[in-house]
Amino acid sequence: MATGMATGVGTNATGLLMTAVPAGRAVLSDRRTRRSWTVDVDPCLLGTHPVTQELYAAVTGDRPSAAEGPALPVESVSWQDAVAFCNALSAREGLAPAYRVADAADAVERDPAADGYRLPTEAEWEHACRAGTAQARYGPLDEIAWHRANAGGAPRPVGGRRPNAWGLHDMLGNVWEWCWDLYDPEVYGSYRVLRGGGWFDEHWSCRASVRRRSHPTLRIDDVGFRVARDAAA
Template structure:
C-alpha cells in the first residue's frame, strides 16, 4: 500500500437531469440526479501509487500523467483504499462470489461516477456534442502525438472539469447492457488515440471489468451525504 494520502480535487456538481442515448439500440432514457462531487481531473499515476503502491501505467513520462492500464475492478479497489486512507466509509464491498456491490449507499467515501453523472458533468449545461472546440479541450488522435498528456493542459468545461473528453477513457460504475454483454461496464469520454467522433459527451463504450489497456483510466466521485 501507499504511505502518502494524495490530494484529490473535487468539484461540486449541482442537481439536475440528463438524457442518455445509445446509438446501437436507438434507445434513450432520462435520469434525475442529486448533487455530487466529481474529480476535476482523472486520477494520476502519482495518486494511484500513493494509494495502492502500484504503478501499472505503460506510457513513458511524468508521474502526473493520468493512470492507465487499470481495470474497472482496480478502480473500485482504489476508491475503497482511498476512502480508508482518508478515514471515510468505503462505498463498495464484495459478495460471497467476490463480485463488487454497493455495500453502503449512503457512504461518504470515494466511488466511480455513474454513467448519468458522468455525462451530466461532462456537458456542464451545454447542449452540443462537446463543451468547446475539440482542439482546445481534449487530447485526441489529431493533436496528442499518440500519447497521453498531463491532465489540466486543455481548457475545462463550464463547471471546471478538465479532460472529460480525450486523454483517457474513464470507467463508470454502470453495467453496459447486461442482457447482451453480461458484466461489461461502461467507458466514457474518448482517449488520446481516438478520432474526433469518439470524443463526444454521448459516446458509450464497453469493456470487461478486468480489462486493462493503455488508454483507459478513471476519475473519482463522492456523494453529498450531509
C-alpha cells in the same frame, strides 16, 4: 440540463481536487435498442481531473501505466482496479468504503449509505461533462481534449486543456473513464461503461454522448478513471 452552477473546488488530504457538480438531468441513449431515457442526477463531487499516476501510486503502491509520468492520468487499470482504489482512498481518509467486494470477479455492491469515494454513474458523468450545454462537446475539440490528431501518440498530463464551464478537465480525450454502470447486461453481461474518448481516438469518439464498453478486468493503455463522492458526504 442543469439546475445550477458548479459551486467550487475542494481538496482532500492527498491533494486530490474535487469539483462540486449541481443537480440536474441527463438524457442517455442506447444504439442497440435505439431508446433514450432521462435520469435525474443528484448533486455530487467529482474529481477535477482523472486520477493521476502519482495519486494512484500514493494510495496503492502500484504503477501500472504503460506511459510514465506523475501528472499523467493512470491507465492500464481495470474497472476492478478502479473500485479497489476507491475503497483504498476511502480507508486512507477514514471514510466508509463505497463498495463491498466479494470473491467473484464481478460481485461488487455499492453501499449507498457510505461516505467514501466511488466511480461516477454514467448519468453523473454525462451531466458533469456537458456542464449545462447541449452540444456534443463543451468547446472546440483541440482546445479541450487530447485525441489522436494532437496527442502525439500518448496520454498527456492532466489539466493541460481548457476545462468545461464547471471547471472539470479532460472530460473528453486523454483517457477513457470507467463508470459504475453495466453497459447492457442483456447482451454484454458484466461489461461496464466507458466514457469520454482517449488519446488514441479519432475526433468522433470524443463526444459527450459516446459510450464504450468492456469487461471489468480489461487493462489497456487508454483507459483510466476519475472518482466521485456524494455531495452530502
